[in-house]
Amino acid sequence: MTRILAAVLLALTIGFTVWVNNALAETLRGSGDLGVVVERTAGAILIVDQSERAAIGRVTGLGDLSHASVVFSPDQRYAFVFGRDGGLSKVDLLKQTLVGRVLQSGNAIGGAISDDGRLVAVSNYEPGGVRVFDAETLDMVADIPTGSKTIGLVDAPGRQFVFTLWDHGETWIADLSKGTPEITKIEGIGENPYDALITADGRRYIAGLFGEDGLTALDLWQSPPAPRRILAGYGRGEAPLPVYKMPHLEGWALAGERFVLPAVGRHEVLWVDARSLEETGRTKTHGQPVFAVARPDGRQVWVNFAHPLNDTVQVIDTPSGEVIHSLKPGPAVLHMEFTPRGHEVWVSVRDAGRIDIYDTRSFEKLGEIAAETPSGIFFTARAHRTGL
Amino acid sequence: MTRILAAVLLALTIGFTVWVNNALAETLRGSGDLGVVVERTAGAILIVDQSERAAIGRVTGLGDLSHASVVFSPDQRYAFVFGRDGGLSKVDLLKQTLVGRVLQSGNAIGGAISDDGRLVAVSNYEPGGVRVFDAETLDMVADIPTGSKTIGLVDAPGRQFVFTLWDHGETWIADLSKGTPEITKIEGIGENPYDALITADGRRYIAGLFGEDGLTALDLWQSPPAPRRILAGYGRGEAPLPVYKMPHLEGWALAGERFVLPAVGRHEVLWVDARSLEETGRTKTHGQPVFAVARPDGRQVWVNFAHPLNDTVQVIDTPSGEVIHSLKPGPAVLHMEFTPRGHEVWVSVRDAGRIDIYDTRSFEKLGEIAAETPSGIFFTARAHRTGL
Numbered sequence: 031m032t033r034i035l036a037a038v039l040l041a042l043t044i045g046f047t048v049w050v051n052n053a054l055a056e057t058l059r060g061s062g063d064l065g066v067v068v069e070r071t072a073g074a075i076l077i078v079d080q081s082e083r084a085a086i087g088r089v090t091g092l093g094d095l096s097h098a099s100v101v102f103s104p105d106q107r108y109a110f111v112f113g114r115d116g117g118l119s120k121v122d123l124l125k126q127t128l129v130g131r132v133l134q135s136g137n138a139i140g141g142a143i144s145d146d147g148r149l150v151a152v153s154n155y156e157p158g159g160v161r162v163f164d165a166e167t168l169d170m171v172a173d174i175p176t177g178s179k180t181i182g183l184v185d186a187p188g189r190q191f192v193f194t195l196w197d198h199g200e201t202w203i204a205d206l207s208k209g210t211p212e213i214t215k216i217e218g219i220g221e222n223p224y225d226a227l228i229t230a231d232g233r234r235y236i237a238g239l240f241g242e243d244g245l246t247a248l249d250l251w252q253s254p255p256a257p258r259r260i261l262a263g264y265g266r267g268e269a270p271l272p273v274y275k276m277p278h279l280e281g282w283a284l285a286g287e288r289f290v291l292p293a294v295g296r297h298e299v300l301w302v303d304a305r306s307l308e309e310t311g312r313t314k315t316h317g318q319p320v321f322a323v324a325r326p327d328g329r330q331v332w333v334n335f336a337h338p339l340n341d342t343v344q345v346i347d348t349p350s351g352e353v354i355h356s357l358k359p360g361p362a363v364l365h366m367e368f369t370p371r372g373h374e375v376w377v378s379v380r381d382a383g384r385i386d387i388y389d390t391r392s393f394e395k396l397g398e399i400a401a402e403t404p405s406g407i408f409f410t411a412r413a414h415r416t417g418l
Numbered sequence: 419m420t421r422i423l424a425a426v427l428l429a430l431t432i433g434f435t436v437w438v439n440n441a442l443a444e445t446l447r448g449s450g451d452l453g454v455v456v457e458r459t460a461g462a463i464l465i466v467d468q469s470e471r472a473a474i475g476r477v478t479g480l481g482d483l484s485h486a487s488v489v490f491s492p493d494q495r496y497a498f499v500f501g502r503d504g505g506l507s508k509v510d511l512l513k514q515t516l517v518g519r520v521l522q523s524g525n526a527i528g529g530a531i532s533d534d535g536r537l538v539a540v541s542n543y544e545p546g547g548v549r550v551f552d553a554e555t556l557d558m559v560a561d562i563p564t565g566s567k568t569i570g571l572v573d574a575p576g577r578q579f580v581f582t583l584w585d586h587g588e589t590w591i592a593d594l595s596k597g598t599p600e601i602t603k604i605e606g607i608g609e610n611p612y613d614a615l616i617t618a619d620g621r622r623y624i625a626g627l628f629g630e631d632g633l634t635a636l637d638l639w640q641s642p643p644a645p646r647r648i649l650a651g652y653g654r655g656e657a658p659l660p661v662y663k664m665p666h667l668e669g670w671a672l673a674g675e676r677f678v679l680p681a682v683g684r685h686e687v688l689w690v691d692a693r694s695l696e697e698t699g700r701t702k703t704h705g706q707p708v709f710a711v712a713r714p715d716g717r718q719v720w721v722n723f724a725h726p727l728n729d730t731v732q733v734i735d736t737p738s739g740e741v742i743h744s745l746k747p748g749p750a751v752l753h754m755e756f757t758p759r760g761h762e763v764w765v766s767v768r769d770a771g772r773i774d775i776y777d778t779r780s781f782e783k784l785g786e787i788a789a790e791t792p793s794g795i796f797f798t799a800r801a802h803r804t805g806l
Contacts, residue, residue, distance in 0.1 A: 060493030
């Protein structure tokens, strides 16, 4: 009898211990103030908590995370990580585990999630085209070959994805609202579009051109949208730059009534009227800007810079267009992410192995988090925005 | 020995059972797709899950919930419910429990949460003024008497709250960034302001006037902001209406480059240029509009109506300004809430005891949820927006 009881007791104790461990790993918490930091050379992400200003976990085994980007499920529980090696990884932020991974191509550049959160799309260099996956299972549900490197993939309202063909100068709109993709092809985008963005309201899609000056804008409220050339002076200029020197267009930010964007190859940001898409002015900056990010209320724009001036961040006041503050977080500032309502900004300082956290009004440093070669910072509030 | 083992076994079994029960009650889930529905006459809220299109819990004991409104903590775990009776209740959406409640005045009208999520403010009719509470503990941290009924309380960037005095025609800006409130008072708002709104970028604060026609706009980027009268024809007109017939200004919505707002006492919505704040046109509607809500991408505006035409909802196409669809969900449509990226809209049909869920593109009805006299619907994505 004693032996039986002891055996039962042992079994129960083991079961109990498993429960306790699970309970600790799976702390009940809201997911609205979480985020991830890409640890570029480690193939890992740090899971961070904005309210605690701390890392709360780490998930490894995500492959090549150079140029990685991240989108989130509508419940803000799952992160989808797009690696350069064509890997699409699904991470559970609450359990802090890798729950799925597919190597969907040889070489990929970014992805997007549909407005209903059911579909995840990936843009591929090799073999080119776009592949669409079920967000729940990561099963492929659509394969859209384009015969070209595909860039500038974004989600648009109505279960649509929009992307552009580097080789053919075409933008395609894939409507998946009925299951099978219905494709609208728009020609005449220009020579070698290298990146694109969609505005936060999902209305305007703007592609940057590597092969010529200027950009091409589409009004997605038109049917079909007609390409319109804008900002004729914007681009590579007389002396062509390598593609990797062209600014990422995701840096376009709406500040008040103007977009602000990094100039190409110059120590300036440009101001562009949000309605006419015409240039209204420029602000001189410390270096060649990489990202010009507006605080969510648009009242300030924070700018980081290309090597070798990438230890510095400048803050521009939107109404006056003047630089009102400069700070030097440290070597290789790669990315900046605002808390959703803009009271703080998180800055990745790659070569210092650190995330710095600043108050956006007092510019006081509020905290820091150790990270291995941190690059992109992505907060879960992105789940509820178009084109992020 | 056997007895000791048996006692230990019993204790462990009880402990184990408690763990299992807690684990079931506290299902691990993301909080980004949750929401609450106010059950007006039951003093309760339903907790809903957008992805499941279902109610997942109910919390009672929240007092008088006529004219109730709700804000959310940044982690989207906690809902703060403002009742008409001055009650401020804090609900844990994950544990589905009431975790705190203060009866902070005799008669209140709405509240707001600071951009950092640390402070919750309530606007009071009786005794008037604004009280500010610690969001964690619900301890009062500031009492701002105004000597007037206080209306139009909103949060603004920088740990600020903005509100307006019905009796004195003043708007006050309370800056709590340094702990103690610093108050800026702006006179000359007009006669008997009855409600106000702040635009989504936190820049413009607009007050409606009961005592005269027109509205008053403040540009909060100015220091101090100077009141500016706009929309001279907008208001009570020659035949004064009772206050309860004046439209809620929170219904202002940005659709493309225009705000759309319910006309006062007429079967129309007004279109107002978002920059100049001048009227640019009107659209005739089925009844007197109560809420005119833009889909998050601004491409459509959904409108509900005052009694006795309140069984109907109309959908207006933004570019053309034309009504493109009408539907009759049922008796007493009180509120509409879009999913954060606009693919669905949830509609409360009070007298049918139902929430209806529609696809915003096909207008197909996707589901319904039973609720007791449902009024306001609030999704947790509001946590990341200014002025909601």
